[in-house]
Amino acid sequence: MSVKAAKHARELLLKEYRGMLSTHSKAMPGFPFGSVVPYCLDAQGCPLLLISRIAQHTHNLRQDAKCSLLVGERGAEDVQAVGRHTLLAEARQLHDQGAIEAAAARYYRYFPESRNYHRSHDFDFWMLAPVRWRYIGGFGAIHWLDRVALSNPFAGENERGMLEHMNRDHASAIAHYVALAGLPTQVPAELVGVDSEGFHLRIGRSVYWLAFAASCHAPDEVRQAFVSLAHAAVWPTGGAVSA
Numbered sequence: 001m002s003v004k005a006a007k008h009a010r011e012l013l014l015k016e017y018r019g020m021l022s023t024h025s026k027a028m029p030g031f032p033f034g035s036v037v038p039y040c041l042d043a044q045g046c047p048l049l050l051i052s053r054i055a056q057h058t059h060n061l062r063q064d065a066k067c068s069l070l071v072g073e074r075g076a077e078d079v080q081a082v083g084r085h086t087l088l089a090e091a092r093q094l095h096d097q098g099a100i101e102a103a104a105a106r107y108y109r110y111f112p113e114s115r116n117y118h119r120s121h122d123f124d125f126w127m128l129a130p131v132r133w134r135y136i137g138g139f140g141a142i143h144w145l146d147r148v149a150l151s152n153p154f155a156g157e158n159e160r161g162m163l164e165h166m167n168r169d170h171a172s173a174i175a176h177y178v179a180l181a182g183l184p185t186q187v188p189a190e191l192v193g194v195d196s197e198g199f200h201l202r203i204g205r206s207v208y209w210l211a212f213a214a215s216c217h218a219p220d221e222v223r224q225a226f227v228s229l230a231h232a233a234v235w236p237t238g239g240a241v242s243a
Contacts, residue, residue: 005143009135010150012071012083014041014198015209017110019071021049023060023091033060039069039128040110040193040207043155045148046127047087048103050114053122061091061126069128085135087148089128100125102156109163109192110200110207152195158219159194166191166226173230174201180235183208194222 018038025033035057039047047069051058061067072084094100103125108115117123133145154162166174167190178189184203193200198211213236216222228236 002143002145005135005137005141006133006145006148008083008137009085009133009143009145009148010045011197011209011211012073012085012135013045013047013087013148014195014200016071016074017207019047019069021057022068022070023057024064024066025056026060026063027056033057037069038111040107041149041152041195042103042106042127043152045150045152045195046130047089048107049091049126049128050107050111050123051126053124058124065090065092067091067128080139083135083137085133085148087128087133088131090131091126092129094125094127103127105160106155106193110202112202113205150196153217154194154196154219154222162194162219162222163191170226170230173226177201177210177229178203180229180232181208181210 017040018036020034021037022032022034025031033056035055037049037051037057039049042048067089069087069089070084071087072079073082076082094103107125114123130147130149133148135143135145135148137143152159171188174189174191175185178185178201183189183201184206187204189201189203191199192202192207196215196217198209201208201210212222212225213228214225216225
């Protein structure tokens with residue numbers, strides 16, 4: 001397995017937050033059924049979905065949990081020359097109350113508007129358990145990968161503490177990251193996620209992932225990465241900007 005290809009595949013999964021979910025049609029047996037779904041990554045680095053009980057793809061998943069999620073780079077002039085990958089997975093609905101609460105806390109940070117329709121309609125959280133990945137990084141860069149997802153070492157209290165501290169006390173630093181990365185500045189950005197390889201900002205209803213210059217494995221390393229970015233005049237080499 002290519003470690004580099006797995007990293008690129010994971011970065012693509014991080015920087016996008018919507019994909020094409022393909023399920024086995026219940027109404028039309030033998031045919032695939034595609035639908036667009038938003039997602040964020042759970043503590044294990046797996047796609048987390050919030051889907052309606054009456055949606056066709058939910059009926060399909062209840063009959064056959066095998067599915068795939070196609071994620072590609074948006075805004076590309078030539079879609080065959082940029083990265084995209086297909087996650088082959090088994091969908092699992094969350095039933096444990098603790099798992100549901102953790103999923104809700106994470107998902108609502110990325111998609112706060114989902115609180116309303118989750119409360120007023122019958123929606124449930126599902127996660128996609130990876131089976132295999134097919135990553136294409138451009139012409140000729142084609143890989144079958146068995147491991148791409150990476151657990152978030154900060155998920156839970158550590159991450160929540162980082163987010164609350166940065167959003168409460170360092171709004172000017174966050175604004176600097178936005179300007180440094182060339183992201184939209186019409187509305188203030190909010191830090192909504194931190195992982196070992198980067199962090200997510202929500203600006204309006206859009207989500208952007210910015211990569212750290214180097215992986216962080218402890219809270220002190222994350223703090224130092226944020227301090228370094230706050231004093232940077234240009235985006236650091238090795239820190240990819242993904243929108």
